[in-house]
Amino acid sequence: MTTSTLKTPRAPRTTAARQVEVRAGRPPKELAGEVDARILDAARRVFLQRGFEGASIDEIAEAARSGKRTIYARFRDKRALFTEVVTRDILSRIAEFKADPPVGATIEERLTSVASTLLHWSFDADRIGLMRLAIAEAHRFPDLAATVNRRARALSTELGIHLLRELTQSDELGKLPAFAPEHLPTTARLFLDIIAVPMLLRALFEVDLKALDPEIDEHVARGVAFFVAACRTGYRRGTD
Template sequence: MNAEPQIKKGRKFDQVIEGARTVFMREGYEGASVDEIARDAGVSKATLYSYFPDKQHLFLAVLESECAQQAEIEFLMDAGDLSVEETLHVICKALMTFILSDFGQDMFRVCVAEAQRFPELGRTFYESGPKKWGRKIAQYLDSPRARAALNIEDTALAADQLAQLCRADLMLKVLFGIEKDPPEAEIDRVASEAVKTFLARYRRP
């Protein structure tokens, strides 16, 4: 098995990532060209290739970078002054915001479209996005504060259930272009109902 190439970082690394992100969001994976990415990033193709061996690895780097920025929720769970119910609501809203964002939707479409031909892309998206969210939510559900309020045997399964409740029908409407930019009030309503349903199953009597 060939070893994965080591991606080096230099002073123009972030510049390349930002340019690639812009082009991938605009053109999709298949439509994006290395020439166009280099032009938008303001670097030469030689500079781009000095960081990434091909377009696939560049796309994976953009994916991992964006997921890391948008799916970072530890600080939401460290708010000691919030109740478990309030914290779950904040988590649900943050998760929905990520799912419904232009990036989340575009990457979901691209990863589904390319999954057969480029399985590493789908695996990376899953591990950088949904799996990471699930792990962090499960960690919160394992915390002493949450344990005192909730009766959960399998926190990993419960975390996945909470995430699925957040998707609801709103995700499909946005994904299929039926609804664009859902109002904050609707996101808040879906998040509130997700928490109510979750607590109805797991809140200690």
């Protein structure tokens, strides 16, 4: 055997070398979710500040304390990142809503309590800002705009169904035809269209959201009174 065929044994890797390898590759599975969240949170801030056109992956990477390669490993391009930010922040927030126990002796008072909480929670400046941005970019992302609209409507309807079912199950209102299982989705959608949609439209155009705060409770009280009176009057088929 010649000396040219001899191979020098590889020295065992040190702990430091192994740590370098981990940092250079994809993060451990348990950290991947934290990295994704950090990137999306940073992208959300940059998009809100710069708009879609003014935002850059470089700035997002710096804000996320992450490399561009890490971002591109998860999101194809800036469009894909924007799509994920809008989808996560608008749609997932609806599913996260948790109402405090309603207060009030009557069903009208309890409905007003929950609906007021929902509206005050919805009028978060960043959340409304992102909705404005998504609307402004609808010409660039028509599929995103349509999808978010449909899914937001479906998710909010599910939320309305849950709230109305919980609030009316121990009240005589829950025995009315409008709250029968087959009618409840339509009733919940009408409730949200009366209570939430008008104020949401105003919020999208209002520069100072705090200016709406004093009006929310009065608007909700009027809307709830109208809604409950309509439910007690009778349910007419075909309203959906």
